[in-house]
Amino acid sequence: MDILELSSTLQRTITTLHKELRKHISLVSVYSMTELETIAHLSRNPDLMPSQLATLTRVKTQSMSQILHKLENDQLIQRKPCSNDKRKIYISLTPYGTRMVEKMKKDKNEWLQSTIEAVLNEEEILRLEQALPLLHKLIDQNN
Secondary structure (H helix, E strand, O other): OOHHHHHHHHHHHHHHHHHHHHHOOHHHHOOOHHHHHHHHHHHHOOOEOHHHHHHHHOOOHHHHHHHHHHHHHOOOEEEEEOOOOOOOEEEEEOHHHHHHHHHHHHHHHHHHHHHHHHHOOHHHHHHHHHHHHHHHHHHHHOO
């Protein structure tokens, strides 16, 4: 397999695995992928401004306002004014929102663990484990 074919196959495989993981989030039927992505960004980066969230999720500011309104109504996020500039508002997860993120992680981990145990033999599990540093090296190269 040449490098072009390898990179194409790797990209398709990772994308498919990512989609499978998202299917196994219990809240996927309640929230859109963009809403879930917004929640995930807030779990990694507390206190983001709406404009920053819009940029991170690649949506228009108006669309982000609608997403934030829904998440606030569901008590997943809270708005806090900036102490230095009252015109700026920061968005963060509420304790309930944080628990939801933990639930999503748990759902994905449980699915992946049970799938690995059901589908792969011991040798394949070891090979998968040995591939992880290589995948991390690809990720870290761009950060």
